[in-house]
Amino acid sequence: MMIYNTMTGNKEAFEPIHRNRVNMFVCGPTVYDEAHIGHARTYIAFDVVARYLAYRGFGVFYLQNVTDVDDKIIKRGAELGITTAELARRFEGRYLEDMCTLGVESVSLYARATNHVPEIIDQIKRLIEKGYAYETETGVYFDVSKFPEFGALSHQTPDSLTKHRIEPDPTKRNPADFSLWKKREEKLAWDSPWGKGRPGWHIEDTAITETYFGPQYDIHGGARDLIFPHHEAEIAQAEASSGKKPMVKYWMHTGFLNINGEKMSKSLGNFTTIRDLLTRFSPQAFRLFVLSTHYRSPIDFTEGSLDQSTRSLERISNLVQSLNDHMKNAVMESYEADEEMVRALESARGKFLEAMDDDFNTSLALSVIFDLVRDLYRYIGDEKSSKNVLSQALNLFAELGGILGLEFKAQPAGKLGLTDDLVELIMEIRQKLRERKDWMLSDEIRDRLRDLKVIVEDKKVK
RNA sequence: GCCAAGGUGGCGGAACGGCCACGCAAUUGCCUGCAGAGCAAUACCAAACCGGUUCGACUCCGGUCCUUGGCUCCA
Numbered sequence: 047m048m049i050y051n052t053m054t055g056n057k058e059a060f061e062p063i064h065r066n067r068v069n070m071f072v073c074g075p076t077v078y079d080e081a082h083i084g085h086a087r088t089y090i091a092f093d094v095v096a097r098y099l100a101y102r103g104f105g106v107f108y109l110q111n112v113t114d115v116d117d118k119i120i121k122r123g124a125e126l127g128i129t130t131a132e133l134a135r136r137f138e139g140r141y142l143e144d145m146c147t148l149g150v151e152s153v154s155l156y157a158r159a160t161n162h163v164p165e166i167i168d169q170i171k172r173l174i175e176k177g178y179a180y181e182t183e184t185g186v187y188f189d190v191s192k193f194p195e196f197g198a199l200s201h202q203t204p205d206s207l208t209k210h211r212i213e214p215d216p217t218k219r220n221p222a223d224f225s226l227w228k229k230r231e232e233k234l235a236w237d238s239p240w241g242k243g244r245p246g247w248h249i250e251d252t253a254i255t256e257t258y259f260g261p262q263y264d265i266h267g268g269a270r271d272l273i274f275p276h277h278e279a280e281i282a283q284a285e286a287s288s289g290k291k292p293m294v295k296y297w298m299h300t301g302f303l304n305i306n307g308e309k310m311s312k313s314l315g316n317f318t319t320i321r322d323l324l325t326r327f328s329p330q331a332f333r334l335f336v337l338s339t340h341y342r343s344p345i346d347f348t349e350g351s352l353d354q355s356t357r358s359l360e361r362i363s364n365l366v367q368s369l370n371d372h373m374k375n376a377v378m379e380s381y382e383a384d385e386e387m388v389r390a391l392e393s394a395r396g397k398f399l400e401a402m403d404d405d406f407n408t409s410l411a412l413s414v415i416f417d418l419v420r421d422l423y424r425y426i427g428d429e430k431s432s433k434n435v436l437s438q439a440l441n442l443f444a445e446l447g448g449i450l451g452l453e454f455k456a457q458p459a460g461k462l463g464l465t466d467d468l469v470e471l472i473m474e475i476r477q478k479l480r481e482r483k484d485w486m487l488s489d490e491i492r493d494r495l496r497d498l499k500v501i502v503e504d505k506k507v508k
Numbered sequence: 509g510c511c512a513a514g515g516u517g518g519c520g521g522a523a524c525g526g527c528c529a530c531g532c533a534a535u536u537g538c539c540u541g542c543a544g545a546g547c548a549a550u551a552c553c554a555a556a557c558c559g560g561u562u563c564g565a566c567u568c569c570g571g572u573c574c575u576u577g578g579c580u581c582c583a
Contacts (some may be wrong), residue, residue: 076583118582340521361532489541
């Protein structure tokens with residue numbers, strides 16, 4: 047199994063530190079606002095990574111932080127006139143709901159920054175003791191000049207990192223030095239050896255990973271924009287405080303999600319939240335959309351491509367529906383075509399896993415599924431299908447769908463405010479009309495139901 | 509300026525030194541009472557441009573042009 051490692055810029059054979067256990071950390075959200083579809087892209091991608099590792103027999107511990115202390119949270123809380131804790135809990139709750147809707151269910155533990163302040167303080171203390179950090183009137187800073195590897199992940203040398211957009215704190219020795227502890231006399235503050243204050247941006251992640259994983263672990267993930275400075279800072283803090291290198295064996299980064307070819311940002315007004323997305327498209331269609339591009343590539347969100355994904359998903363769901371229908375009438379017989387079909391099923395699984403083994407190539411893995419879909423349509427089109435083959439096929443779709451977090455099921459009618467029984471009743475009456483060849487009325491029923499988003503697809507009248 | 513990724517058919521999007529990706533959309537045929545679903549077939553040289561290597565390049569090498577992202581807010 048190969049994983050592309052941002053640190054080395056190469057695909058590397060995946061070998062966890064502890065035989066078949068995988069410790070994996072992905073940077074979670076700062077909970078000051080609704081989660082957007084960029085978050086969704088990244089977390090769906092890593093959900094599939096975790097699912098696949100588990101499928102491959104690894105014991106996966108997937109840890110994610112929730113940053114609930116930050117300038118933006120404080121600012122937003124003040125705007126809304128609520129405490130930072132209230133604000134953070136509100137958006138944390140909404141974030142978890144969104145993830146649940148999107149089928150992101152592989153995370154083993156969510157860890158709040160504010161629940162790990164003692165560990166954060168402890169780590170900062172060690173950094174000062176070892177001479178990697180220094181205190182000024184405004185806070186505690188990491189001295190980048192003491193850590194020559196700073197910049198390795200983003201492939202930059204420390205002296206090239208002199209540009210800055212935000213005016214650096216004047217008490218810092220070097221503009222590239224970053225904050226570990228901010229001295230603040232605000233409501234949201236903790237006691238520390240350096241007086242009241244709160245953690246800097248990067249330290250919560252290394253304190254959390256050290257708590258649960260120790261100084262070294264297997265996979266650290268996040269979106270590309272976190273490579274610098276966030277992940278560089280994490281490496282510096284963790285490796286300097288523990289003395290162990292490397293902190294992380296495999297660095298994985300997802301590509302950005304753009305909207306209509308533009309970066310998503312509040313100032314451009316193209317900021318789309320997960321909730322907004324889900325009023326227009328199904329979570330499953332969005333997952334398919336995300337997985338049809340490799341996780342490292344940028345992906346462009348447009349209405350058109352989501353429509354495409356919706357239809358693509360229907361192609362698979364329609365097949366699974368047909369397989370289930372055939373199951374009802376199938377007999378325990380075997381046919382000539384069976385052997386070939388069973389071989390195709392096995393071969394599809396093999397190719398699917400081969401694609402996933404190659405740095406989680408979900409796009410290629412999906413093409414294997416679509417090839418199989420066509421083969422199965424051919425198979426059941428011959429009207430001779432054995433129960434054995436059909437159930438093997440259905441099991442395979444459940445198995446592979448489970449890896450991708452896709453269910454391949456038709457939308458249930460219940461969601462539309464109609465009970466299944468009522469729809470069944472209408473179907474039965476309409477079927478009688480069709481037997482009498484009352485096409486006018488049966489077509490009208492079909493059209494009217496379509497207006498209600500109930501799609502009727504007829505088979506041959508016997 | 510520095511660093512990184514990339515330019516593939518009408519669209520989305522993979523792999524690969526020579527063979528059909530796959531999906532969506534389109535056209536035709538089959539099937540169907542019709543529609544849908546589905547099957548089959550078709551789409552002039554699909555590969556940003558210019559050189560080179562090679563029997564052969566979308567795929568390798570060199571150069572040019574362009575796009576996007578990061579450079580301490582950011583999944």
